[in-house]
Amino acid sequence: MVSTLVAQAPEATVLSDELRAAIDREIARFPEPRGALLAALRLVQDELGCIAPPTARAVAEIFGLHPAEVLEVLSFYNLFHTEPQGRHEVRVCTNLACSLRGARTLLRELEEHLGIRAGQTTPDGRVTLGHEECLGACGYAPMLRIGDRYHEELDGPAARALVDGLP
Amino acid sequence: MPTITVDGRRLEVPEGSTLLQALDELGLLMNGVDVPHYCWHPKLSVDGSCRLCQVEIEGVPKLQIACDTPVADGMVVHTTSERVQRAREGVMELLLVNHPLDCPICDQAGECKLQDYAVDYGLDHARTREPRRPGRKRVELGPTIVFDEERCILCRRCVRFCREVPETGELVVENRGDRSRITTFPGTPLDNPYSMNVADVCPVGALTTRDFRFKVRVWDLDEVPGLCTGCSKGCNVHVGVARGAVQRYTPRRNDQVNETWICDEGRLSYREIGAPDRITRPAVRDAEGRMQPVSIARAIERAAERIRAAVLREGPAVVAALASPHATNEDLTELRRLLDGIGTATSGAAVVEGEPDGLLLQAERAGNARGARDLGFGDPGLVFEKIRGGGVRVLLVMGRDLLAEPFLGGTDPLASLDAVILLDTHRSALEQVADVVIPGRMLAEKGGSMTNHAGLVQRVPAALEPAFDAHAEGAVLARLRAALELVLPARSEGAA
Known part of the structure; x- marks a missing residue:
């Protein structure tokens, strides 16, 4: 018609x-x-x-x-955002391999450290924290990405240091 | 044409069609060959998302969805095998995994495909222990439609309808996987002149119209075939009657006329039938100029007196009539016989026009404008000219369309007539100048035939009796003719 x-x-x-x-x-x-x-x-x-x-x-x-x-x-596509994001996008992989190697604890630690929940942005607009499904780096779990860069084989202190080093 | 075999029946099917299309075109789908389906709709594109229409095809290892499988010569199809039955049960179980099972408070209950197929293919218990996915229960997608997210099975019929029929595209599925849900773009609600069709295509209780929601249980409805009389398209409808009133129109499929659709304006035009401004009793003007209720026999008698007096004094040419383009062919035939009997040819039909929309809605906003023309009630211009020139003493008026602007624009030109005899369904300014007022019936109250814009004559039965004493216009006109024929000298001389 x-x-x-x-x-x-x-x-x-x-x-x-x-x-x-x-x-x-x-x-x-x-x-x-x-x-x-x-x-x-x-x-x-x-x-x-x-x-x-x-x-x-x-x-x-x-x-x-x-x-x-x-x-x-x-x-x-979860890589598109309809709301403003922080200057740095920190995404922790929480898929199977990373979760088995402590990714969920890692994410919780970062939440506590930054004082925000996954999906939120710090009040100064510096960091948006979130989780992500598999990023294909299972051999180096647990891992996160900041923008387009991967950071692998992390633990709590290493992840905190990474985030603290962001301008 | 390819020949296929379905459940042992050899069928000649149209080349290039899909299995479901072929069965639909042969009139066999759900009418001899039961292939249950949700997402497939005969008038929309193929989606293939519900997976319920799987059938077994010999030589093909896996079951195939009948909605998206083209027919091929020699194809042998089984729709009732054990494998097919098990596949349907599996699909139904998955479709119901998140269903809220709120049938007792759901408006779709009684005409719900989910209920129907759950009876045929569903389990009587749930095998899942996980909580059901919660959803929004009363989302107003636009001014006409309410959405219940929990009941939605994401068949996308509504999405495809908006894209393909009105081509407005307001509805989409956002997100993916188990977060998928039907929604609109922020600030752009579902608002188009055909929006309520999404409630018809919705196979479950997810989309309901605000108009019909919670009004009456559908099993309490008598659904009678009828016609929408809002324009000259003649869209086929089911007239849903309960508690002595029309509760809704839903489109009735007719591929020659309206396919499976109806415009929102036409759908809601059922309200005119039960409107508070119906003319409910015959009345005549007394010596003091006040309208007095009378019996219908007395009203007809008064009309006959007026016509007789004018004819005896000045001849039949001073009697004129305006036929209603909303009346049936049967009514208008009686009017033609009456005018022939009186011996006057001054007649026409005022048809109000508007903008056509390129889909269903036609310019002529009257159900039987074409039928009136076919019966000789054409351009009313000459009648109005004669009225203004003083050549008309008695005017028989069916319908109030002549009050509209391109015609008389009001009742002033009628004030100087000896008598206006009004035969109409709804109150209007015409009552102020009428000498006799006789109530008429709407199509759903009398049945009959109407001729649509393309010349298709469609006949429907009566769906209900009016709550007051009104007769079909044709019956009133026949009685008027009977009352006149006895005494009109011109007529009896001619007959002798």
Whole structure:
């Protein structure tokens, strides 16, 4: 059926010209524009730190999608964030191998040390603490990642020292 | 066309269709060949998520989902084998793993596929001891729909409906795995002119309409085939009647007309039937100019007196009629016979128009506008011209559409007539100028046929009796004709 019931035009945040150009380059690489959605969302998050609803609307507009369809993709991947994150993202792997080697204790210790729960950000905006499923470093369990870097074969003092060393 | 064998029956099936599609098109699905399914819907794209429609195909090692398996010539399918039965039981157990089992307080109970298939394929006990996943119980997805997350089986029919039919796409599944849930984008609720169809496609009690929620138990409803009369599309509906009133319309599948859908406006138009502004008793204007309730016989008698007097004094041409495009073909045929009997040709039908929406809603906002035209009640312009020019003394009015702006825009032009005879269902300003008022019936109260915009004539039975003394317009007009034929000289001379 052909419909005339078009969703209302959303109010959207403006993405920078550079970001917009980078997204267009990604779109050009795919036969279907929406194939570039994941790549575009990564670019947006790298620049803005998170993809809040108004940003998701702006991305949806570029791709001609309903904003809810962007939400669907955002919520499927836990590496996307819809809320602002701390300057450093500390994620402790709590999958099987790491848990067997004390990852959950490690995470609890970091929670206590930072005074926040997993999923929260320190009041000074320095660290967001969280857990993560398997990061493929089972031979070096327990481990965590800070941003894109892995830190392996940790214990409580080592993990605390790592976190304390973050600027 | 490929030939396949299903449970020993040889079937010729359409090339390129899937198994479920083929069974549906042959009218066999759940009607001879039972392949239970949740996510598959005949008018939506294939999802393949519920896994309930698995069947056994000879030569294929694993069971296949019938909704996404294309037919092939010579295919031999078994839908009732032990393997299939066990697979269905397994799927049902998983679908029910987090179900809250709140049927006693669920509005879907009685028309719930989860209940139906649980009876056929479900265990009578749970093998899980883990707590059931809690969910939000009363999420208002938009102005028309309430969502119960715990009952949702994530078949995504509602998601696909919004994307594929109104093409508004408000609903999505967010997160994944056991955190998946139906939701909307923040600040963009489910709000489109077809939104309530998601409650129909929902096979369980997760999506319910605010209109019908907790109003009546569905097993107390008599569901009678009917038509929506809101526009000239003629969408097929089930008229749900309980406690002497229409409680809801739900769309009735007709692939020629409305497929399985209905617009929200049409769905809610059942409210007109039980509306407080129905005309409930016949009345005539007394010598002091006040309306006095009378019997229907007396009202018809008064109408006949008015027509007779005008015809005797000035000839039949001073009698005019405005036919209702909401009346049935049977009503309008009686009106035509009456006008022929009187000997006047001054008639038409005022049809209010609006914007069509490109889906179901048509420009003409009357169920039988086409039928009225087919019976000779066309453009009412000449009637209005004649009224304004003083050439009409008695006007028989069915319906109040002539009050709308493109037509008379009010009752002023009618004030100078000898008599306005009003035959209508709902109160309006016409009562102020009417000499005789006779209540009519809505389609659901009388049955009959209407001709839709494309010329399709559809007949439905009556679904209920009105709570007051009203007769079908056709019956009233037949009695009026009987009252006139006895005395009209022009008619008796012509017959002699």
